[in-house]
Amino acid sequence: MIRYEKTAGLTDKKTHYCPGCTHGILHKIVAEVMVELGILDKAVGIASVGCSVYSYEYFNCDMQQAPHGRACATATGVKRVLPDNVVFTYQGDGDLASIGIAETIHAANRGENITVIFANNATYGMTGGQMAPTTLIGQKTTTSQSGRDPHTQGYPIKVSEMFQHLKGVAYVERVALTGAQNVNKVKKSIKKAFQYQLEGKGFTMIEVLSTCPVNWGMSPYDAMQWVTEKMVPEFPLGVYKDVGKDD
Amino acid sequence: MPKKLIKGNEAIALAAVKAGVDAFFGYPITPQNEVPEYLSKYLPEAGKVFLQAESEVAAINMVYGAAGAGKRVMTSSSSVGIALKQEGISYIAGAELPCLIVSVMRGGPGLGGIQPSQADYYQATRGGGNGDYHLLVIAPESIQETVDYIKEGFDMADQYRNPVMILVDGLIGQMMESVDLDKPVPLRDKISKPWATTGTVNHSGRNVVSSLFLDPQSLEAHNLHLKSKYDLMRTNEVRFELINMETPDYVIVAYGTTARIARSSIEMLKEVGINVGMIRPITVWPFPKKAFDLIPSSCKGILVAEMSLGQMVDDVEIANKGRFEVAFYGRTGGIVIDPTEIRDAIINFKKWVRD
Numbered sequence: 001m002i003r004y005e006k007t008a009g010l011t012d013k014k015t016h017y018c019p020g021c022t023h024g025i026l027h028k029i030v031a032e033v034m035v036e037l038g039i040l041d042k043a044v045g046i047a048s049v050g051c052s053v054y055s056y057e058y059f060n061c062d063m064q065q066a067p068h069g070r071a072c073a074t075a076t077g078v079k080r081v082l083p084d085n086v087v088f089t090y091q092g093d094g095d096l097a098s099i100g101i102a103e104t105i106h107a108a109n110r111g112e113n114i115t116v117i118f119a120n121n122a123t124y125g126m127t128g129g130q131m132a133p134t135t136l137i138g139q140k141t142t143t144s145q146s147g148r149d150p151h152t153q154g155y156p157i158k159v160s161e162m163f164q165h166l167k168g169v170a171y172v173e174r175v176a177l178t179g180a181q182n183v184n185k186v187k188k189s190i191k192k193a194f195q196y197q198l199e200g201k202g203f204t205m206i207e208v209l210s211t212c213p214v215n216w217g218m219s220p221y222d223a224m225q226w227v228t229e230k231m232v233p234e235f236p237l238g239v240y241k242d243v244g245k246d247d
Numbered sequence: 248m249p250k251k252l253i254k255g256n257e258a259i260a261l262a263a264v265k266a267g268v269d270a271f272f273g274y275p276i277t278p279q280n281e282v283p284e285y286l287s288k289y290l291p292e293a294g295k296v297f298l299q300a301e302s303e304v305a306a307i308n309m310v311y312g313a314a315g316a317g318k319r320v321m322t323s324s325s326s327v328g329i330a331l332k333q334e335g336i337s338y339i340a341g342a343e344l345p346c347l348i349v350s351v352m353r354g355g356p357g358l359g360g361i362q363p364s365q366a367d368y369y370q371a372t373r374g375g376g377n378g379d380y381h382l383l384v385i386a387p388e389s390i391q392e393t394v395d396y397i398k399e400g401f402d403m404a405d406q407y408r409n410p411v412m413i414l415v416d417g418l419i420g421q422m423m424e425s426v427d428l429d430k431p432v433p434l435r436d437k438i439s440k441p442w443a444t445t446g447t448v449n450h451s452g453r454n455v456v457s458s459l460f461l462d463p464q465s466l467e468a469h470n471l472h473l474k475s476k477y478d479l480m481r482t483n484e485v486r487f488e489l490i491n492m493e494t495p496d497y498v499i500v501a502y503g504t505t506a507r508i509a510r511s512s513i514e515m516l517k518e519v520g521i522n523v524g525m526i527r528p529i530t531v532w533p534f535p536k537k538a539f540d541l542i543p544s545s546c547k548g549i550l551v552a553e554m555s556l557g558q559m560v561d562d563v564e565i566a567n568k569g570r571f572e573v574a575f576y577g578r579t580g581g582i583v584i585d586p587t588e589i590r591d592a593i594i595n596f597k598k599w600v601r602d
Contacts (some may be wrong), residue, residue, distance in 0.1 A: 011453075041448035044316070047457075056455050062444035064315045065457035067338050070308035073300065077312025077320075078444065080296045081270050085446050103308070106301035 009035045013057045020213040020220025022177040023051060023119065026186070027058055030090070030117055033191045034061065039086045039198070044078050046071045048100075050092040051125040059090075069100025072107035075114045086197060088115040094124045097133040097157050104159075111168030111202035115193045118159065121210040122231060129215030133157040136234055141215075156234055160207045164240035170202035172240045176209035178227050182237075192244075201243060209235060250425040255390045255415070256281035258426050259323065259349055262397040264289050265428055268347075269318035270296035272309035276328040277361045278417035279351035283323065303328040307335030314344040315456035317443025319401055323349035325417070326367050327358060330375055336410060337376025340473070341458030343442075345404035347397065348382070348412045351420040354581040362581025363417035365503060368558035371414045372532040379470050381477050383407065383484060384532040386414040386502045390424040392529075398432045403484065405438040407476050414531065416554065418504045418583060480533055487535035488527040495524030497593050498542055498571075500563050501552045502528045505584060509552055512589035523593055531559065536566040548572040548596050552589050555579050560601070574599035 009031025017023045034040040043061040047053055049068035056063035066074035071089035079087040096104050096118050107114065123141055124130040131144040134156050138147040148156075160174045171193055175186045186208055193204035209231050211223035218226060253261070260282050263271070271290060273283045283299065290297040296313070300306035306322050313320045324332060329350045339346060352367045354360035371384045383403055387393040393415055400411040444454045460466035491513060492498070501509045506527040516523045524546075526538045542549070549571050551560040557575045564573055576592035576599050578584045592599050 042446035044444045044446060046312070053459060056457055060453065062446055062454045063456070064312060064444055065342075065455070065459055066311070067308060067334055070304065070311075070335070073305040073308035074312035074315075076298070076305075077270070077272065077309035077314075078316045079312075080298060080309070081313045081316050081318040081320075082445060102301055103305050106305065 007032045007035055009040055009060050010058055011060045015058055016054055017051065018214045020211065020223065022210040025177050025183065026117065026119055026208055026210065027055065029183070029187045029190055030088070031059060033187060033194055037191065037194055037198070039194065042084070043086045043088065044082065046075045046078070046087070046089040048089065048091040048095040050095050052090050052092055052119065053126065055090045069095050069098070070103055071095065071100065072112070072114070072116065073103040076107050076110070076112050079112060079114050083113070086194065088117060090117045091119070092125065093118070093120045093122065093132045093134040097159050105166070108163055108203045108205070109166045109168045111170070113197055113200055113202055115197050116205040117190065118205055118207045119210045120159070120207055120235065121212040122156070123212050123215050125212045125215055129212070136230055158235065160205070160240040163205060168203050169205070169241050170196050170243045171204040172207070174207040174209065174235060174237050174240065176227055176232060176237055177211070178209070178224050196244065250427050252423055253390065253426050254281060254423045255393065255420045256351070257285050258390045258394050258428070259397060260285035260289065261428055262394040263321055263347070264293065266398045266401045267319055268295065268321050268401070270313045270320045271322065272298050272300050272306040272313070272320070273322050273324065274300050274303045274306050274328060276325045278353055278363070278420050279323050279325050279349065282349065303331035304334065307332040307339070310346050311335055311339050311342070311344060314339065314346045315342065315444050317440040317445055321347040321349065323351065325351045326353045326355050326364070329367065329370060333375035336382070337374070337378055337380060338458050339410050340376070340380035340382070341378060342456050343408040344456065345408050346410050347400050347404055348410055349397070350412055350414050352414070352416040354579065360581040361417065363504060363554065363583055364579065364581055365416055365505060365554035366558070366579055368531065368553070368555060371412055372534070372562070380473060381532055382410050382412045383480055383530065384412045384414050385486070385529060386531045387419070387529065388503050388507045388527065390419060390422070390426050391430065393419060394426055394428060395430060395432050402435040406435055407480060409476060414503070416504050484530060485533050485535050485537070486529035487538045488529060489538065489541065490525040490527065491522070492524040492541060494522060494543060494545060496522045496547055497596065498546055498549050499523060499525045499552060499589065499593070500528070500549060500559070501525065502531055502559065505552050505554055508584055508586050509589050511586035512593070515586060515590045516593055519594070521593060528559070534562045534566065539566040542571065546571055548574060548600070550574045550576060550589070550593055550596065550599065552584060552592070553577045554582070554584060572600050575601055
């Protein structure tokens with residue numbers, strides 16, 4: 001008999017996420033992977049600032065809540081003194097790609113043996129839908145009300161493409177939470193990232209294209225379609241770097 | 248142990264090693280560079296962690312992570328670098344993590360200069376970070392005292408689960424003095440850290456390090472809990488030195504390098520028949536207010552001397568409660584006060600009285 005059970009990797013706390021938001025799916029995947037790899041009891045997670053700020057209440061392992069953008073610095077501090085533990089960050093695009101881009105790049109470049117779960121939903125969700133570094137050209141947000149204009153507001157930043165060039169990076173893949181097939185790929189990639197960390201391979205990051213139906217002003221279904229039709233062409237899915245391939 | 252002639256910044260590094268520091272995270276800035284330079288050699292050799300961060304911001308957040316993991320952690324910086332660390336310092340205080348921060352002051356504001364200064368008294372005692380928090384701030388006047396308080400400072404941080412700052416200036420960092428690195432310091436109870444995020448395999452339940460309390464009643468309760476620790480520090484940790492305070496005509500209040508200099512001024516004033524005492528705050532937060540109750544009523548006034556345009560003088564005026572006239576004499580911008588200047592400021596006391 002196949003019975004569906006809540007993973008032991010999540011606490012019983014009800015999440016504060018909006019209906020239709022993909023953080024719930026992503027949390028579940030990360031938690032399931034930690035249970036399946038048997039690393040939950042030696043995991044230390046770093047929550048960031050943004051919608052996922054309360055992830056420290058949901059992941060059923062030791063957690064630290066880092067200042068905005070500093071998750072990779074905080075994770076570095078933990079991993080350097082506890083090298084035998086498994087350390088991961090869970091960050092959004094504002095946290096990772098805007099205010100925390102320096103901390104993230106340098107952690108990656110040092111080859112910190114940590115795993116970064118990067119939820120890219122092209123907006124600042126927690127603060128009410130402002131323009132993010134990953135907001136698409138023409139995308140309307142509360143601070144780009146006529147749509148993002150690259151002449152004054154720059155271009156969506158392509159994190160996975162940037163990070164593939166850093167020597168310290170062991171594995172970076174961009175995946176999307178659209179449909180069962182892709183969700184399975186998300187899980188596979190996150191599992192591989194944690195496995196690489198266990199093998200001491202270096203910095204691993206999974207960029208996960210995610211939805212924000214409330215701030216995008218769409219139904220959850222339309223938001224999924226929007227990821228496929230608008231986000232994926234700008235942020236192509238795939239493996240950007242994998243040092244294990246050559247092993 | 249025999250004394251060794253040693254440079255201040257090197258002594259800071261060696262004292263941290265003696266105190267059992269597990270990890271150092273920092274970023275280069277003059278005039279404290281010898282601290283990370285020495286530790287970059289000593290710590291890896293001892294199997295400990297040294298990491299030069301990409302910025303002071305990153306360094307203090309690495310301190311946050313490693314302190315949250317239960318280790319003995321420190322950083323050092325100077326003025327404009329300490330300014331960058333304020334975000335992390337506020338988080339560390341809010342999340343109740345112990346760590347040691349060494350601040351080697353230089354001239355400001357902005358990029359300022361690299362010569363010794365005491366213009367970061369406000370930064371240290373008022374805090375540049377957000378929220379209701381305090382650091383325990385110790386301002387030694389010699390390299391020996393710096394070494395002693397670095398060793399005790401880690402224990403203080405553990406005891407209160409709060410950052411401790413050692414506040415010196417570039418002169419103490421750069422000069423050489425004879426130091427006993429093994430001079431015993433008061434021993435405190437060994438503190439265990441059952442709250443540390445070491446993985447649930449190592450403790451019962453789930454440990455979380457956070458300073459977030461969205462519910463205002465919870466946050467107020469947390470603030471009151473922090474205040475109870477600050478009250479304990481005010482009761483237990485105030486340190487000061489009284490010099491020649493039996494029947495002084497005037498009292499000088501000075502800390503750190505300036506106090507050292509004022510000792511010479513007091514000798515010079517003796518020669519011209521003026522009897523001057525000194526209150527030397529060692530903790531500048533908590534400030535030694537009670538020392539001011541010990542000033543005899545025969546005193547004609549208080550002269551505050553600082554290598555700034557007057558910052559600690561605010562605390563002196565609060566502690567003085569209007570009993571005596573308060574004068575201020577300071578040099579700033581990296582100028583070290585000459586003992587004759589403090590001598591002359593006492594002789595011409597009225598000229599320097601504050602409005």
